[in-house]
Amino acid sequence: MSEFDVSERVASVPPSGIRKFFELAEERDDVVSLGVGEPDFTAPxxxxxxxxxxxxxxxxxxxxxxxxxxxxxxxxxxxxxxxxxxxxxxxxxxxxxxxxxxxxxxxxxxxxxxxxxxxxxxxxxxxxxxxxxxxxxxxxxxxxxxxxxxxxxxxxxxxxxxxxxxxxxxxxxxxxxxxxxxxxxxxxxxxxxxxxxxxxxxxxxxxxxxxxxxxxxxxxxxxxxxxxxxxxxxxxxxxxxxxxxxxxxxxxxxxxxxxxxxxxxxxxxxxxxxxxxxxxxCDEEVTSMCAQYDRRRRFVLARFREMGVECPEATGAFYLFPEAPGGDAEAFAEGLLEAEGVAMVPGDAFGAGGAGHLRVSYATGMDDLRTAMDRLERFLDNH
Amino acid sequence: MDRDELLDLLSEDARTPVADLARMLDADEETVRAELDALEAEGVVRGYRAVVDPGRTADERVEAVVELDVTLDRETSYEDIARRLTKFDEVVGLRLVSGDYDFAVDVEADSMREVSRFVSDQIAPVPEVTKTVTHFVMQTYKEAGIAFEDGEDDDRLSVTP
Missing domain, CATH: 3.40.640.10 (Type I PLP-dependent aspartate aminotransferase-like (Major domain))
Incomplete structure (x- = not known):
């Protein structure tokens, strides 16, 4: 296969850091993903x-x-x-x-x-x-x-x-x-x-x-x-x-x-x-989705607090950005994915200041959030 | 504690554990438990029931919606008639409605014959009732805000930016 002559400008930009984690998560079919950057709701x-x-x-x-x-x-x-x-x-x-x-x-x-x-x-x-x-x-x-x-x-x-x-x-x-x-x-x-x-x-x-x-x-x-x-x-x-x-x-x-x-x-x-x-x-649908995100946010924040996971009180979007227990976000995320099938994205993927943190998306139904938090708790107990 | 929000949560999923209700409401469990007791004691919350899709059970029970016309007089009000009708176990729902008839009655029994007999023997003879129209339910597609279908697929990728 010939090596195509790609522009230097494009070649110098690395692929998204999220990609690697996506591939790891896609290998399993029992994953509860808190790695999704889009709503779990469908359009109104x-x-x-x-x-x-x-x-x-x-x-x-x-x-x-x-x-x-x-x-x-x-x-x-x-x-x-x-x-x-x-x-x-x-x-x-x-x-x-x-x-x-x-x-x-x-x-x-x-x-x-x-x-x-x-x-x-x-x-x-x-x-x-x-x-x-x-x-x-x-x-x-x-x-x-x-x-x-x-x-x-x-x-x-x-x-x-x-x-x-x-x-x-x-x-x-x-x-x-x-x-x-x-x-x-x-x-x-x-x-x-x-x-x-x-x-x-x-x-x-x-x-x-x-x-x-x-x-x-x-x-x-x-x-x-x-x-x-x-x-x-x-x-x-x-x-x-x-x-x-x-x-x-x-x-x-x-x-x-x-x-x-x-x-x-x-x-x-x-x-x-x-x-x-x-x-x-569709204002009403927006209000309703927003109310549900907020409940999930409070739920996950409370579970983090109870587990001793340090997390700044995030008040917007549908993400939390807790500290990765142990400090190495990538190692933690990979360990958690492997042991418990829960996907969170290492903060390093989001540039400077993200190291040592995990992005946790709560754009996921309550049942999955509960499962993910239970599994996270078990993982923390065992490690 | 925001009572309306607690009611919203219960209306969505009455089986949510108290601990999770507390987490979602940013309250402690004791407060939530007390509020639940109060809601029940005050008759705000009248019960907690599963929403069952009858099409997916072996149950052959029959449901009907009965339109009811009544006449009132000085001694008899809608409430009086309603009070009598609610006593019947077969009446599972009863509402006073605007429009062409007065009451919409949800009737449930083991067979069409039983529903028919109930309407003709128990409801029609009530002195204030002047007319009944019985609609047997053929299929339920949605109840209590829950659609009886397979739902929409979550085809999102597992990790996205």
Whole structure:
């Protein structure tokens, strides 16, 4: 077999650290997985029905590059709940998942060599996205003792002041951390002082269990330098429909749309119809899913406490990020998987600051959570 | 302790152990136990039952929904009639409804003949009852919020970012 000449830029980016663990978990069929980064619920029936209906009506063509007018208007109305005000004409872009939108932002807003400060532990796509765009990732490791919230000290110490851009995600994957207004104000002040563009991934905004979600873009002087990302995957359990969006100043969204129109053309049409109905009619389902996540969160936190597993009080998304007993997360996760068939993801996979921790997803039914906690307890007793 | 949330949890799964209810509610077990006792004592929680799919049991019991028209007079109210009807074991559900008829009665017995006999011998002769329409249940697809189907597959990958 010939060795194909892959670009250096791609070859230099390692495959996702999660992959290895996925393969280990797939080898067994009795695994109770707390390693899943998507909801266990299915999309609300009304939204699915809207998708079916759109197919029945033969709506199988492209939409406008930026997404259907109706959907952008509905998104503009929706984000008002986070004190955000965007013009559906030129400040909102509908994409194939929030992931596409984030990739577009790196490509459209970074120049080669630009420093991009990435708050970590983080979702696995930011660093490769920055590298694919030819920019330079600067890890900003948050700390367990801060509950994995971002502080100006951490920003200062990691050299973020010299960056052009800051990427943050709260509520956070993988730590479940959220940030309140006060914390975000300090970050916003840092961003203004050092003239940073901010990419704020708020895909888990609805899954905030204590207090209200605050968008950094709603703080004074931040709207003009921030692009906000959100989507339907987490709150509406629509991961496979691949639909997200970005909101930001017209020139940023315009630049992102330039890349989008030549690559994606438009986000999936069927999914856009489902999303419109989701926004209009599915608030109750979101509330109900959110309430169930919150109960599971409290359940797992209580079990951790009883077992003596140290875990910061995570108040968002559907993840907990406990310390790995013994300190070596990878060894612990592999041992637990082998002995008890419970999958948790070693925190190292999520970048700096993740070592020694495990990502535990509670996007899993109560029965499985109970089983997983019982098995974890047995494993801890035996080791 | 949030009573509504406890009721939500019980409505979803009444078999949840008290220890788990306490964990989910961020309360201690004693508090939860006391609240459960209070809910029962106050008649807020009237019972805990399994939701059985009759199509998957050997049980041949027959269910019917009976529409009931009644007339009221100065001495007789809906409550009076309801009180009489609830006494029958065959009446497993009884609701006063709006619309074309007055009561919707769920009747259960061992055979169609028994249901028919019960309606004609016990319900129809009640003086206030002016009309009955009996609908035998042919198939139940959903009850108490639980659909009687195989459910949807969880086809998620075991580990995803």
């Amino acid at each position: 029936w009304r939204a699915r029905e809207a998708a079916i209906d759109s197919l029945e009506r033969g709506r199988t063509s492209y939409t406008a590059n930026r997404g259907t007018r109706e959907l952008r208007e509905e998104i503009a109305r929706y984000v008002e709940r986070f004190d955000l005000d965007y013009d559906p004409d030129d400040e909102i872009l509908v994409t194939a998942g929030a992931s596409e939108a984030i990739d577009l932002a790196f490509r459209a807003l970074c120049d080669p060599g630009d420093g991009v400060a990435i708050v970590q532990p983080s979702y696995v796509s930011y660093v490769p996205g920055v590298q694919f765009a030819g920019a330079e990732p600067i890890p900003v490791p948050t700390r367990a003792e801060d509950g994995f919230a971002l502080t100006p000290e951490v920003l200062e110490r990691s050299g973020a002041a010299d960056a052009e851009m800051l990427v943050l995600c709260y509520p956070n994957n993988p730590t479940g951390a959220t940030m309140d207004r006060e914390g975000l104000e300090a970050v916003a002040a840092f961003a203004r002082e050092h003239d940073l563009t901010v990419l704020s991934d708020e895909i888990y905004a609805e899954l905030t269990y204590e207090g209200e979600h605050v968008s950094i873009a709603s703080l004074p002087g931040m709207r003009e330098r921030t692009v906000v990302f959100n989507g339907f995957s987490k709150a509406y359990a629509m991961t496979g429909l691949r639909l997200g969006y970005a909101c930001g100043p017209a020139d940023a969204i315009g630049a992102m749309n330039r890349v989008h129109q030549y690559t994606m053309l438009s986000a999936p049409t069927t999914a856009q119809h489902a999303a419109l109905t989701a926004l209009r009619e």
